[in-house]
Amino acid sequence: MNSSKILDVVKKPLPAKAFQWKGVSEQSKKDLLQFLNHTGCTDLYAFTLTEHGLSIETLEGQMRVDTGAYIICGNANEYWAVREDIFLSTYNIIE
Structure with missing residues (x-):
């Protein structure tokens, strides 16, 4: 029997x-x-901006971006938001 190693x-x-x-x-x-241009975002449709706020279509689904949250662009040009x-x-932060 194979046992899993932790x-x-x-x-x-x-x-x-x-x-x-x-x-x-x-x-x-x-x-x-400017951020999206700098990161090379090719899918502007992943971002939805209304008078109520911003949301991002992430790998896990639609994500609301609260004021003060950080938008992250990962190494595979995927985007997500993180609370401040x-x-x-x-x-x-790398200087």
Whole structure:
């Protein structure tokens, strides 16, 4: 009988790009487009912006982006949002 071995693991550090969403405003829209251009986003349809807020179509489904949350672009050009408190406690900003 094969038994499963329990492994101790640490998640690999992978570089990513991040942008803090400041809420629905003309400046935030410009900043978001600049971020998407910088990261090479080819699927603008993944982002939905209304007068009520921003949402992203992620690998796990539709995700609302709260004001102050960070939008992350991963190494495979996937996007997701992270609450500000979680972002600040789990990500290191590279200078």
